[in-house]
Amino acid sequence: MKRIADSTVRRLSVYLRFLEDSVTHGVRTISSQELARRGGTTSAQVRKDLSFFGSFGKRGLGYPAAELTASLRDILGLDREWRVIIIGAGKIGTALAQYHGFRQRGFDIIAVYDADARKIGSKWDGLVVRDIREVERDVPQELPDIAVLTVPSEEAQAVAERLVGAGIEGILNFAPVQLKLPAHITVRNVNMAMELEGLSYALTNRERSGEAQ
């Protein structure tokens, strides 16, 4: 199967979110145009995105909302539970640990780790903060799929390498550094400072910057 663009996967997430909404509101069928309107894109783009994975629609009618929802869940790998550990019990780490939206979408936070002795042992929403030194022992036992990295930039690379050594293959990196890891490891970056700088650039140079989201 063909390589799917990152941007396509991102849009599938958007479609899925809106589809779930539609289904709970009793919508039976939905057109590429409606999906496009809510997803901030074009109907041709929606059809192209979906066409990579099959034919889900009926010509003249649109897509059956419930079926398409299920298909997108499958495609995105959301038809299973993902075991997630959070590394770093700082501001963002604890906010994420307590955010119930993740569990709701199949991302089960099974542990939180930190290096700070003052934080280790404290309880966050039922989860006890563990010593980061235990991660090498825990990962092979508990087999988390994804690690969310919310440690200071200086430590991010070293901690990431430890996680990979312990068996983690997916990392959501909040540290503003580009991690260098083996090719088979999947990394996604979330960088709020960078987004603010993007806004700063756009607001500073409105003529030359696009308005696209």
Place this chain on the structure above:
Amino acid sequence: MKRIADSTVRRLSVYLRFLEDSVTHGVRTISSQELARRGGTTSAQVRKDLSFFGSFGKRGLGYPAAELTASLRDILGLDREWRVIIIGAGKIGTALAQYHGFRQRGFDIIAVYDADARKIGSKWDGLVVRDIREVERDVPQELPDIAVLTVPSEEAQAVAERLVGAGIEGILNFAPVQLKLPAHITVRNVNMAMELEGLSYALTNRERSGEAQ
């Protein structure tokens, strides 16, 4: 001047971060190759990115680190203070409000708003949570540049419209919805659920998904 790609602006942020580091470590001169290595890209890409804005390097030598740092700050609009308000005093909102890294980079959080009476009036790191109803009065007076939206999805669109009506022109949106706003408003989205879903997709379909970050 030509329209600059979003991806380019993002990379400039990465270069800047590494350059600042290098300068504090006494580095005088830096090559496109070194910038590429740390930015997870190629030297040609670095040179191309910079070339959109001018000629900053010396052939045979590389780029003067301090000068390039200053130039990038200018380009990104970081040679000034940006006034930021946070809308939504939930988990993420308060984590962001207390994160000092923003102020350090010129993003000054001047206020936090919420609709929940139990949260209004409480203090977060010196900032009193204000009633969202005051936003229409405050924005024209205090002239914030950027609003960080951390409200529930259902309310995001309505709140965003109120912010725009009050005069906000830049929004960092944490709600997992695509905001529909006038073209002159700049929006950036941060969507952690979407990033996790991207990881889920990549881990599920390793053959067909790239490893690119």
Place this chain on the structure above:
DNA sequence: TGTTGTGAAGAGGTTCACAGCG
């Protein structure tokens, strides 16, 4: 008739390769 699915065209971003210059 209305909307999908899709080749083909177009636009935009990245990589190449080398001339230019310190």
Place this chain on the structure above:
DNA sequence: CGCTGTGAACCTCTTCACAACA
């Protein structure tokens, strides 16, 4: 000689336009 700056080639993603079909 080494590294930048950049036009051209290349590639990938998006948009177009229309045949297919419920």
